[in-house]
Amino acid sequence: MTKSKHKLPKEEVIIFTRQLALVIDSDVSLYEGLEMIKNKSDHPNLILVLEDMLSGIKSGRSLGDVIQDHEVSFSSFITNMVDIGEKSGDLTGTLNQVADAYEKELEAAVKVKSAVTYPIILSVLMFAVILLLVLQVLPMFNEILTSLGGEMPTLTKGIMSVSFFIGDYILIFFALLVIAIVFFFYYKSTLAGRYFLDRLKFKLPVIKDIYASLTAVRFARNLAVLIRSGISISIGIKMIKPIMNNLYVESKMDTAISDLNTGKPLDKVIEDLKLFPWVLIKLFSVAQTTGHMDAMLDKAAMVMEKETDARLDRLTTVIEPILIIILSLVVGIMLISVILPIVSIMDSIG
Numbered sequence: 587m588t589k590s591k592h593k594l595p596k597e598e599v600i601i602f603t604r605q606l607a608l609v610i611d612s613d614v615s616l617y618e619g620l621e622m623i624k625n626k627s628d629h630p631n632l633i634l635v636l637e638d639m640l641s642g643i644k645s646g647r648s649l650g651d652v653i654q655d656h657e658v659s660f661s662s663f664i665t666n667m668v669d670i671g672e673k674s675g676d677l678t679g680t681l682n683q684v685a686d687a688y689e690k691e692l693e694a695a696v697k698v699k700s701a702v703t704y705p706i707i708l709s710v711l712m713f714a715v716i717l718l719l720v721l722q723v724l725p726m727f728n729e730i731l732t733s734l735g736g737e738m739p740t741l742t743k744g745i746m747s748v749s750f751f752i753g754d755y756i757l758i759f760f761a762l763l764v765i766a767i768v769f770f771f772y773y774k775s776t777l778a779g780r781y782f783l784d785r786l787k788f789k790l791p792v793i794k795d796i797y798a799s800l801t802a803v804r805f806a807r808n809l810a811v812l813i814r815s816g817i818s819i820s821i822g823i824k825m826i827k828p829i830m831n832n833l834y835v836e837s838k839m840d841t842a843i844s845d846l847n848t849g850k851p852l853d854k855v856i857e858d859l860k861l862f863p864w865v866l867i868k869l870f871s872v873a874q875t876t877g878h879m880d881a882m883l884d885k886a887a888m889v890m891e892k893e894t895d896a897r898l899d900r901l902t903t904v905i906e907p908i909l910i911i912i913l914s915l916v917v918g919i920m921l922i923s924v925i926l927p928i929v930s931i932m933d934s935i936g
Contacts, residue, residue, distance in 0.1 A: 592631040594659045596695075600688045602632060603664065607681035617643050635659050648672065663808065663829045670815050683811045691804055694891065698800070701898040705905045712913040719920050721756070724749040727924035742923040777833070785834040788861070792901070795863075799894040801835055802862040803887045810883035819879070820846040835861065865889050 594602075602623065609619030617640060624636035635656050642652035650669035657665050664684055671680030728746050752759070773779035787797045805826060812822035820843050827839040838859045845855045853871040856862060866886045873882035 591658050592634050592656075594629070594631055594635070596688060596692050598627075598629050598632050599660055599664065600685050600692065602627075602660075603681050603685040603688070607678045607685070610681070611678045616649060631659070649677075661829050663825060666825055667811070667815070670812075670817065674815060676815075680811075680815055683814065687807045687811050690807060690887075690891070694800060694803065694894065697895060697898060698796075701902045705902065705909060708906065708909045708913075712909060712916075715913065716916055716920075719917065720749045720752050724920065724924060725753065727928070731924070731927055741919075742927055745920060745923050781833040781837075784832040787832070788834065796894055796897050796901070798861065799863055799890045799897070801830065801832065802866045803890050803894065804830065805862070806866055806883040806887040806890070810880040810887070813880040813883070819852060863890060863893075865893070 605623045605626075606619070609616065609623070612619065614622070620636055620640050620643065624633055624640065627633050627636065638655065639649075639652045642655070643649070650665075650672045653660065653665045653668050667680055667684050668677065671677035674680070724746060728749075731742075774783060788794050808826050808829065809819070809822050812825060813819065817825065823839050823843055823846070827836050830836055830839065838861050842855050842859060845858070846852065852874055853867060856870050857867045869882045869886040873879040876882070
């Protein structure tokens with residue numbers, strides 16, 4: 587069988603995982619169950635994936651075998667978990683645990699998206715308003731001042747000069763912006779670029795703590811699922827690595843696996859990565875003593891998730907008024923710089 591390249595959104599993966607768990611737990615045969623899922627699906631890529639899986643099941647292959655052909659669609663984590671679930675005899679429980687973990691990740695992603703959407707929209711509107719003032723409104727006021735024979739103050743002259751400069755070279759600025767965007771996406775597509783940008787997420791002052799917490803939540807929650815399925819920690823970290831979606835984090839995972847294989851204590855390994863919040867490091871240390879690693883990881887994920895939500899709320903609360911104040915100041919200074927000379931001229935005429 588050829589490897590599938592049909593990508594699926596996380597929402598579809600979660601729905602499929604839940605439906606597959608129901609099929610496994612029912613009296614319906616696997617083939618009939620997958621066919622039912624396919625017939626109810628309205629996502630074209632999932633339908634293609636299921637058609638290929640049905641063909642494999644019909645030819646006598648196991649579920650764990652056929653789903654391995656679809657790592658791109660479901661992620662290597664899920665395909666491996668299906669194999670583990672089949673071997674452990676608790677495929678339904680394993681699938682539901684995976685779906686739970688993915689649902690919580692999706693909820694976190696939605697919260698992050700909603701937290702940054704409004705500030706981004708406000709920033710774009712602010713830029714558009716400033717551009718409109720510079721290219722349209724200020725030149726119009728300049729004509730009025732010139733026709734009235736007024737003397738412009740230094741502030742007005744400076745702003746007008748900037749306005750004319752931007753107006754004269756707007757096409758060049760636009761071309762440079764397009765080139766910069768193209769270069770950014772090209773650089774992002776290279777391994778060196780991806781690694782640099784992935785590492786930068788852990789260094790930027792505003793977002794580094796939030797990103798570190800989100801990464802730690804994903805790591806802890808998925809590792810807990812694997813440990814409950816009987817997987818060792820070093821193998822679990824190796825299985826989690828591909829779904830971290832961050833080359834910098836993946837390189838840290840390689841370091842952790844290497845250190846664990848040399849006999850280094852787990853809590854020390856996690857601490858030396860300098861990647862995760864202290865909460866996760868502390869609970870790893872406690873879990874080594876109590877022996878309840880999966881429960882501690884779930885607890886760590888829950889605590890860090892709440893902290894991340896609080897950070898996002900604070901960030902949104904701070905950013906929004908700052909952007910509004912900046913926009914008000916910029917617009918106010920521009921308008922004052924051109925209105926005051928006109929008022930002065932009108933007073934002298936009166």
